[in-house]
Amino acid sequence: NAGVMQNPRHLVRRRGQEARLRCSPMKGHSHVYWYRQLPEEGLKFMVYLQKENIIDESGMPKERFSAEFPKEGPSILRIQQVVRGDSAAYFCASSDGTDNEKLFFGSGTQLSVL
């Protein structure tokens, strides 16, 4: 049973470009969570999605960031017009929704903005 898969592992973008980060949850999981880890900080909650629905986006920056979890395919975290401050590790987690106390995390995508 594959774990939570994130790709790419490393993503380099120039300022102003778009970044698209993908996450495939564990088999049987339909709940996806995105967290961000800025340098020297702990992981911070960004958004919680179920298939085709955003449940809680209270941790998302108001501009340039969006997330989706379509009926088919992985969840996508999209950052438009990236800036240097977006450089961080972005982690995805999933659960089956019955036990939100146990999230399974992916290995993260390290975004570097030049």
Add this chain to the structure above:
Amino acid sequence: GEDVEQSLFLSVREGDSSVINCTYTDSSSTYLYWYKQEPGAGLQLLTYIFSNMDMKQDQRLTVLLNKKDKHLSLRIADTQTGDSAIYFCAESTSGTYKYIFGTGTRLKVLA
């Protein structure tokens, strides 16, 4: 707001015990977690403890919780080089997915 704090580094000799400490501020925390992150890997849930417990043991791992002082510790007995990793402390309240993480403690085990 809620905060979780950990020291950044810990170095121990192989075979010794490691103790990683964590403090948190949210008195309504229900679950407290320890995650391990090895290089290039995801966060692996090591263990968690309910806030109504004060100790949990699982093989080489012992978690101690002092709820009065809001202090959590993870003890690794007979530390091995394979235990070298970053250890994250996290807390949540009942039924929530909004974990509050510490910055992680980088454990280095010297042979």
